[in-house]
Amino acid sequence: MSSGRDETMRYRAHFAVWNEIVRAREPAWMQAQREAAFARFEALGFPTTRQEEWRFTNIAPLLRASFHLATTPAPLPEDDWLTPYRAWGAHHLVFANGHFVGEVPANGHPPRFFARGIRALLQEAPHLVEPYLRRPVEELPHAFIALNAAFLTDGAFVRIPRGAVVREPIHVLFLALGQQEPLIVHPRNVIVAEENSQATIIESYVSLDDSHHFTNAVTELIVEENAVVQHYKVQREGRAAFHMAAVRIAQARMANVFDFSLALGAALARTEITAILEGEGADCTLNGFYWARDQQLVDHHTVIEHVAPHGTSREFYKGILDDAARGVFDGTIIVRPGAQKTDARQVNKNLLLSTEALVNTNPRLQILADDVKCSHGATIGHLDEEALFYCRSRGLDAEMARELLTYAFASDILQEIAFEPLRRRVREWVLMEWPDGERLTEML
Amino acid sequence: MNGAALLEIRNLRVRVEGQEILKGITLTVRAGEVHSIMGPNGSGKSTLAQVLAGREVYEIVEGEVLYDGEDVLRMSPEERARRGIFLAFQYPVEIPGVSNLYFLKAAVNAVRKSRGLPELDAMEFLALARERAKLVELDESLLQRAVNDGFSGGEKKRNEIFQMALLEPRLAILDETDSGLDIDALRIVAQGINALRHPDRAIILITHYQRLLNYVTPDVVHVLYDGRIVKSGGKELALELEEKGYGWIAEGVIGSVRT
Ligand SMILES: Nc1ncnc2c1ncn2[C@@H]1O[C@H](COP(=O)(O)OP(=O)(O)OP(=O)(O)O)[C@@H](O)[C@H]1O
Ligand SMILES: [Mg+2]
Numbered sequence: 153m154s155s156g157r158d159e160t161m162r163y164r165a166h167f168a169v170w171n172e173i174v175r176a177r178e179p180a181w182m183q184a185q186r187e188a189a190f191a192r193f194e195a196l197g198f199p200t201t202r203q204e205e206w207r208f209t210n211i212a213p214l215l216r217a218s219f220h221l222a223t224t225p226a227p228l229p230e231d232d233w234l235t236p237y238r239a240w241g242a243h244h245l246v247f248a249n250g251h252f253v254g255e256v257p258a259n260g261h262p263p264r265f266f267a268r269g270i271r272a273l274l275q276e277a278p279h280l281v282e283p284y285l286r287r288p289v290e291e292l293p294h295a296f297i298a299l300n301a302a303f304l305t306d307g308a309f310v311r312i313p314r315g316a317v318v319r320e321p322i323h324v325l326f327l328a329l330g331q332q333e334p335l336i337v338h339p340r341n342v343i344v345a346e347e348n349s350q351a352t353i354i355e356s357y358v359s360l361d362d363s364h365h366f367t368n369a370v371t372e373l374i375v376e377e378n379a380v381v382q383h384y385k386v387q388r389e390g391r392a393a394f395h396m397a398a399v400r401i402a403q404a405r406m407a408n409v410f411d412f413s414l415a416l417g418a419a420l421a422r423t424e425i426t427a428i429l430e431g432e433g434a435d436c437t438l439n440g441f442y443w444a445r446d447q448q449l450v451d452h453h454t455v456i457e458h459v460a461p462h463g464t465s466r467e468f469y470k471g472i473l474d475d476a477a478r479g480v481f482d483g484t485i486i487v488r489p490g491a492q493k494t495d496a497r498q499v500n501k502n503l504l505l506s507t508e509a510l511v512n513t514n515p516r517l518q519i520l521a522d523d524v525k526c527s528h529g530a531t532i533g534h535l536d537e538e539a540l541f542y543c544r545s546r547g548l549d550a551e552m553a554r555e556l557l558t559y560a561f562a563s564d565i566l567q568e569i570a571f572e573p574l575r576r577r578v579r580e581w582v583l584m585e586w587p588d589g590e591r592l593t594e595m596l
Numbered sequence: 597m598n599g600a601a602l603l604e605i606r607n608l609r610v611r612v613e614g615q616e617i618l619k620g621i622t623l624t625v626r627a628g629e630v631h632s633i634m635g636p637n638g639s640g641k642s643t644l645a646q647v648l649a650g651r652e653v654y655e656i657v658e659g660e661v662l663y664d665g666e667d668v669l670r671m672s673p674e675e676r677a678r679r680g681i682f683l684a685f686q687y688p689v690e691i692p693g694v695s696n697l698y699f700l701k702a703a704v705n706a707v708r709k710s711r712g713l714p715e716l717d718a719m720e721f722l723a724l725a726r727e728r729a730k731l732v733e734l735d736e737s738l739l740q741r742a743v744n745d746g747f748s749g750g751e752k753k754r755n756e757i758f759q760m761a762l763l764e765p766r767l768a769i770l771d772e773t774d775s776g777l778d779i780d781a782l783r784i785v786a787q788g789i790n791a792l793r794h795p796d797r798a799i800i801l802i803t804h805y806q807r808l809l810n811y812v813t814p815d816v817v818h819v820l821y822d823g824r825i826v827k828s829g830g831k832e833l834a835l836e837l838e839e840k841g842y843g844w845i846a847e848g849v850i851g852s853v854r855t
Contacts, residue, residue, distance in 0.1 A: 536689070537652075537653065538689055539689045539691065541646075541649075541650075541651050541652070541673060542685065542688070542689040542691075543691070543699075544650070544672065544673035544674045544677070545649045545650065545673045545674075545676075545677055545682075545683050545685075546677055546699070546700075546703035546706075546759065546763070547674050547677040547678050547702075547703045547704075547706035547707045547710075547763070548674060548702055548703060548706055549672075549674050549706070550672070550674070552702070553674075556691070556694055556699075557691065559693060559694065560691045560692050560693045560694050560742075562693070563692050563693020563694070563742075564692060564693065566693075567693070591702070594698070
């Protein structure tokens with residue numbers, strides 16, 4: 153598709169503008185790295201549906217839109233946009249259109265971790281982030297990641313020091329606010345959990361209005377030996393938004409990661425999660441829930457790569473597709489030759505609520521070691537007619553019965569959200585989408 | 597006894613997936629009565645029960661069903677429920693993530709609302725649920741659990757009777773609620789059924805065994821065979837069936853068809 157190539161041209165102008173702005177405020181290696189990334193992006197061009205990885209996800213609507221680079225943070229509105237998250241007792245790092253605008257610490261003791269905006273660090277203390285920004289992710293042959301690396305708007309740098317147990321969740325909140333022009337932002341987050349540390353990170357992408365915008369995010373999670381990390385990605389962008397995100401997880405020996413991806417918003421949303429279990433005995437859980445309606449397209453591509461022996465991975469994704477929505481789930485498990493005694497399980501279950509809704513689910517196993525346990529399963533189903541009848545025979549009307557059973561389908565995956573205040577919120581967000589939401593909320 | 601006809605089934609013929617399952621059922625049940633329907637596997641007992649409750653997969657070929665004088669076949673399942681028809685399922689459905697208590701509160705309030713009664717709040721409902729749970733000796737922990745989710749077979753059956761006790765139907769159809777129960781559970785279920793017996797209500801007990809009928813005495817016993825009621829009688833008929841099986845009836849039916 154040549155239009156993809158033409159599109160890359162548009163970004164050249166952005167790139168010049170952005171370089172002008174940040175040149176004096178970042179070290180030379182960053183400059184060079186961004187230049188290289190942009191060259192890589194130009195060489196790659198945007199993906200097309202002829203590429204296996206993008207077969208079911210046509211980004212043409214994204215290419216048709218003409219985005220402007222968000223070079224400054226937008227002023228935040230007067231109303232309290234933090235309200236939905238107050239009960240979390242979290243430490244909030246807030247970004248407006250991709251730029252760091254401030255933090256709201258959790259009450260009480262000073263934080264036992266280090267957190268700053270990446271752009272501020274690149275200007276003031278680049279040596280602190282250098283080891284984490286000069287990593288293989290910068291070299292990946294992936295157009296959107298290259299684009300993110302080329303621009304690198306801003307993002308959170310969080311380091312949990314060795315042995316620290318951080319109880320309060322660290323909430324990295326990306327707020328999108330409409331401006332005159334549709335905006336594009338390229339957030340980059342780096343989370344480092346040092347040896348024996350423990351933390352919960354919540355990464356939220358939220359629109360404060362229904363503007364057109366494009367979020368192209370990359371998050372790196374570096375989880376060192378025996379560290380325990382819960383990472384939630386909460387995507388609730390507006391229905392006119394485009395959302396591309398890559399989450400790259402590297403796990404050292406005995407590192408334990410629980411990752412949950414929630415995808416409720418955007419017109420077109422794709423999240424790619426890659427977990428590499430580099431150290432022996434690493435434990436990785438990738439869970440997720442997606443719910444798409446109208447014309448939404450929601451895509452999850454996950455890769456779990458077992459490199460070392462005795463690794464465990466559990467993957468459980470559930471999705472609900474309604475109206476003319478499309479879902480894509482692509483889950484790869486790779487077991488490298490040395491990764492004996494790997495124990496990997498993957499399950500993807502989908503519920504279609506309309507005849508037009510569609511989902512493509514594709515499990516892939518590449519097992520190159522012989523002493524391993526691997527399993528996968530995928531299902532696509534409709535609401536059970538008998539269960540609907542059961543509810544109605546108890547006096548519930550048809551609509552209520554449908555909503556109740558849809559909720560029942562989602563209940564076990566939502567139960568996986570270990571951080572209870574978030575679980576409660578997510579349940580509300582899901583229920584409130586329905587006309588009978590309030591009645592349902594009372595019931596559950 | 598022998599009040600007004602609460603349910604009148606006239607020449608009901610029902611088809612599913614192109615196959616006729618009920619081949620002309622005629623049955624009248626009066627308020628205050630308990631009818632038992634017995635019959636071999638696949639004879640159409642559950643089909644009849646589900647058609648009465650409004651399951652849409654069944655195609656009505658012919659006949660009519662009047663409930664309280666009204667054409668019930670035109671009503672949605674929820675409307676029938678709200679008007680007092682209750683079906684205890686042979687295989688109760690599991691609904692994960694939805695607590696039994698809240699599910700039933702919604703059910704009870706849907707019924708109350710349609711009858712112009714004020715809805716019960718959480719406290720009022722809890723009090724009612726506790727009282728009715730006692731009746732069927734349902735462990736209170738089952739109220740908090742998800743509907744039938746991970747319940748044992750016996751717990752599911754008891755939960756059905758518990759629902760019946762809460763919804764106080766006028767016409768209760770119990771589809772093999774006694775099957776698979778040990779004698780203690782059976783006695784409890786029977787107790788629940790007897791508690792519901794009332795001159796204004798009618799009960800249809802679908803069963804394979806006369807065991808339950810030791811505890812709940814039916815007014816009439818019907819034999820359903822190959823989609824037809826081929827014999828009706830008093831409670832002695834149940835004993836006879838238990839003793840001799842359905843073979844002799846089959847012969848009778850085939851015989852009568854031949855002659
Ligand atoms: N939804 C359906 N789809 C296809 N066939 C059905 C359906 N429901 C019932 N049948 C068929 O209709 C016949 C009667 O079934 P039904 O369940 O009514 O029998 P039953 O008397 O309740 O049997 P049992 O004693 O085993 O419960 C059977 O042959 C069954 O396979
Ligand atoms: Mg049956």
